[in-house]
Amino acid sequence: MLAHSLTQVLTGHGCFGRYLCRLGREATPGCHHCDMGDEDTALHTLQECPAWTEQRRELVALTGFDTSLPAVVRTMVGSSTGWDAFIMFYRTSGPARCNPRSVPLPWYIAS
Numbered sequence: 001m002l003a004h005s006l007t008q009v010l011t012g013h014g015c016f017g018r019y020l021c022r023l024g025r026e027a028t029p030g031c032h033h034c035d036m037g038d039e040d041t042a043l044h045t046l047q048e049c050p051a052w053t054e055q056r057r058e059l060v061a062l063t064g065f066d067t068s069l070p071a072v073v074r075t076m077v078g079s080s081t082g083w084d085a086f087i088m089f090y091r092t093s094g095p096a097r098c099n100p101r102s103v104p105l106p107w108y109i110a111s
């Protein structure tokens with residue numbers, strides 16, 4: 001579960017509309033959680049989607065309000081507080097609500 005959650009966020013190959021649409025499991029790549037009209041991607045969830053503003057608050061504060069992927073990864077691996085904040089964000093935001101078994105892992109991870 002933990003490895004799968006990290007894979008989803010770091011690669012975007014998870015319960016995100018763009019990835020699911022590419023697999024033919026969603027009709028459109030759009031985000032179902034907001035009306036911004038953006039594609040549902042890992043970065044949209046992590047940085048922009050207003051549906052997860054509250055869920056990302058602690059993580060964003062720990063990154064120094066830098067939500068770039070390198071800053072988030074630095075925060076995750078930099079302290080147990082950062083790690084816990086990422087896990088809490090993941091568990092309470094969109095990707096974790098998807099059944100991990102419904103999304104195949106990329107070939108380079110599944111093999």
Ligand SMILES: [Zn+2]
Binds near residue numbers: 032036049050
């Ligand atoms: Zn959204």
